[in-house]
Amino acid sequence: MTPRIMKWLSMAILFVGLLAQSSSIYRIVLDLVVCVAALVVFYQAIQSEKYLWAIGFFSIAVLFNPAVPLTLSTRVFFWLDLSCIMTFAISLAAVRSEPRLSISGIIAPHRRIESL
Numbered sequence: 001m002t003p004r005i006m007k008w009l010s011m012a013i014l015f016v017g018l019l020a021q022s023s024s025i026y027r028i029v030l031d032l033v034v035c036v037a038a039l040v041v042f043y044q045a046i047q048s049e050k051y052l053w054a055i056g057f058f059s060i061a062v063l064f065n066p067a068v069p070l071t072l073s074t075r076v077f078f079w080l081d082l083s084c085i086m087t088f089a090i091s092l093a094a095v096r097s098e099p100r101l102s103i104s105g106i107i108a109p110h111r112r113i114e115s116l
Contacts, residue, residue, distance in 0.1 A: 003044045006037035007088045014085045017077075031066040034084065038064065041091055053091060060084055 013033050017026070038061035045054035063070060063080065072080065 003040050004092065006040045007092055010034050010037035011085050011088045014081045014088075017081050027069070028066055031064045031069055034064040035061045035066060037088070041088075045091075050094070053094065056087060057091070060087065 010033060013030050017030050038057045042054050042057040042061060045051070045057060064084075
């Protein structure tokens with residue numbers, strides 16, 4: 001559930017960044033949230049063995065790294081935000097983790113019972 005929440009949160013913050021004039025404090029918060037969300041989805045993609053998605057989200061994490069911020073023009077930042085929003089939106093359907101099995105599902109694998 002956490003990756004899904006992080007994806008939606010990142011899309012919302014990036015969308016606000018597209019519409020609003022960004023201050024330096026907002027830019028730091030945007031970078032931090034998007035970087036953390038990209039790392040969460042990166043981990044989820046590795047777990048799901050979707051390595052192309054993992055490379056893409058690792059790249060997003062590097063671009064939005066708050067420790068070493070990139071100085072980009074407003075136009076480039078707009079297109080970068082827009083492409084990241086689209087990437088997070090597509091990943092909602094493309095990168096999913098399989099549910100964990102309960103103990104009875106582990107003992108008898110033919111019974112696919114999800115854990116609570």
